[in-house]
Amino acid sequence: xxxxxxxxxxxxxxxxxxxxxxxxxxxxxxxxxxxxxxxxxxxxxxxxxxxxxxxxxxxxxxxxxxxxxxxxxxxxxxxxxxxxxxxxxxxxxxxxxxxxxxxxxxxxxxxxxxxxxxxxxxxxxxxxxxxxxxxxxxxxxxxxxxxxxxxxxxxxxxxxxxxxxxxxxxxxxxxxxxxxxxxxxxxxxxxxxxxxxxxxxxxxxxxxxxxxxxxxxxxxxxxxxxxxxxxxxxxxxxxxxxxxxxxxxxxxxxxxxxxxxxxxxxxxxxxxxxxxxxxxxxxxxxxxx
Amino acid sequence: xxxxxxxxxxxxxxxxxxxxxxxxxxxxxxxxxxxxxxxxxxxxxxxxxxxxxxxxxxxxxxxxxxxxxxxxxxxxxxxxxxxxxxxxxxxxxxxxxxxxxxxxxxxxxxxxxxxxxxxxxxxxxxxxxxxxxxxxxxxxxxxxxxxxxxxxxxxxxxxxxxxxxxxxxxxxxxxxxx
Numbered sequence: 001x002x003x004x005x006x007x008x009x010x011x012x013x014x015x016x017x018x019x020x021x022x023x024x025x026x027x028x029x030x031x032x033x034x035x036x037x038x039x040x041x042x043x044x045x046x047x048x049x050x051x052x053x054x055x056x057x058x059x060x061x062x063x064x065x066x067x068x069x070x071x072x073x074x075x076x077x078x079x080x081x082x083x084x085x086x087x088x089x090x091x092x093x094x095x096x097x098x099x100x101x102x103x104x105x106x107x108x109x110x111x112x113x114x115x116x117x118x119x120x121x122x123x124x125x126x127x128x129x130x131x132x133x134x135x136x137x138x139x140x141x142x143x144x145x146x147x148x149x150x151x152x153x154x155x156x157x158x159x160x161x162x163x164x165x166x167x168x169x170x171x172x173x174x175x176x177x178x179x180x181x182x183x184x185x186x187x188x189x190x191x192x193x194x195x196x197x198x199x200x201x202x203x204x205x206x207x208x209x210x211x212x213x214x215x216x217x218x219x220x221x222x223x224x225x226x227x228x229x230x231x232x233x234x235x236x237x238x239x240x241x242x243x244x245x246x247x248x249x250x251x252x253x254x255x256x257x258x259x260x261x262x263x264x265x266x267x268x269x270x271x272x273x274x275x276x277x278x279x280x281x282x283x284x285x286x287x288x289x
Numbered sequence: 290x291x292x293x294x295x296x297x298x299x300x301x302x303x304x305x306x307x308x309x310x311x312x313x314x315x316x317x318x319x320x321x322x323x324x325x326x327x328x329x330x331x332x333x334x335x336x337x338x339x340x341x342x343x344x345x346x347x348x349x350x351x352x353x354x355x356x357x358x359x360x361x362x363x364x365x366x367x368x369x370x371x372x373x374x375x376x377x378x379x380x381x382x383x384x385x386x387x388x389x390x391x392x393x394x395x396x397x398x399x400x401x402x403x404x405x406x407x408x409x410x411x412x413x414x415x416x417x418x419x420x421x422x423x424x425x426x427x428x429x430x431x432x433x434x435x436x437x438x439x440x441x442x443x444x445x446x447x448x449x450x451x452x453x454x455x456x457x458x459x460x461x462x463x464x465x466x467x
Binding site: 002004005007008009010011012013014015016018019020124127128130131132134135136138139140141173 | 318319322328345348349354361362365368369372383384400401404408419423437455
């Protein structure tokens with residue numbers, strides 16, 4: 001053991017001792033497990049995997065929405081298409097279907113940047129699933145019943161942004177699968193990732209409009225005491241991610257809340273679009289140009 | 290042993306889940322705190338790990354695997370939390386530096402703070418390996434099992450991490466000298 005190792009051990013043990021029972025929240029009352037995953041969709045997932053020849057062309061001009069966007073770019077500076085990726089098996093028996101991105105851009109560096117971010121996002125998603133699977137396999141669960149399917153749910157351009165939405169459905173154990181979405185928005189000129197908070201000069205007001213739209217669309221869930229009113233476009237300081245994902249589309253800011261994250265699983269994924277007519281005054285200069 | 294032994298192959302008694310929870314909760318919160326750099330988030334991570342354990346309790350056959358399972362669950366959930374943390378903030382050591390007392394302990398306190406800063410500046414996996422090795426006192430094989438990597442990778446990662454910590458620590462020492 002070297003001197004630095006001794007010091008590391010001493011420092012870590014001393015610091016750990018400073019985190020004490022008394023400092024923490026009271027121990028939770030032990031209740032039942034969360035029921036977030038099941039096997040009933042396995043057959044559906046397998047069928048979806050077989051049919052998952054994903055080839056989406058960006059909707060560069062979008063579909064006509066109820067309100068026109070403030071502006072729309074005509075130049076396809078960045079395009080992203082997907083093909084079905086290989087099925088990876090790890091732990092043995094677990095199946096994973098992942099789309100493979102193909103990016104073209106006027107600037108090769110932008111294309112490289114976008115490709116890297118997409119691949120990293122997919123790899124992180126698969127990695128998290130693989131870890132959960134390994135945990136369950138370690139406890140004796142049947143790996144053959146586990147699967148993850150990631151599909152490209154949307155590729156859409158608005159102004160000088162291109163957004164990609166991935167929907168993942170992972171089955172480890174439990175009564176139903178975990179369905180989550182990940183959204184990536186890129187600046188088509190630079191390939192830089194853009195967050196929803198980058199779009200608005202008044203983020204708080206934009207978030208309020210999003211929450212209002214969700215509550216208006218899902219009044220029953222709002223009345224049931226869900227946390228819809230607490231959703232924010234801003235990242236949480238505590239590190240936990242608000243399960244709200246938003247991305248710009250020609251029709252407006254499209255927002256969704258992961259299934260089962262705030263409302264009962266049976267309520268499904270919550271989705272709404274807030275039109276640009278309401279959001280345009282809140283945008284940063286140049287965003288819509 | 291903090292809960293009763295059972296024969297291999299016999300499911301662990303359901304009543305002992307509470308014993309595991311109360312015996313291991315603080316340890317898992319501490320581990321999560323070192324990994325995510327945030328005490329409140331660490332509590333959530335640890336609680337989530339216990340929830341996962343509870344969900345799988347009925348199929349548990351080997352009670353020896355429980356602590357290992359919890360460690361893996363905490364590591365995985367901590368990684369997941371860091372991955373989903375959209376705030377691009379640097380890792381912060383979860384325990385604030387102590388107030389130095391007598392002159393002799395001032396130097397030790399400064400040394401420990403330099404060490405904290407050095408470990409906080411490491412890439413995630415290197416930090417994980419150091420925490421599991423020097424705080425959890427795990428063997429290379431146990432660390433490999435916890436992190437889902439090979440023992441060789443544990444060894445090389447630990448070596449690189451120690452070099453980086455030593456370099457950062459030495460740099461800090463030089464800067465502090467008048």
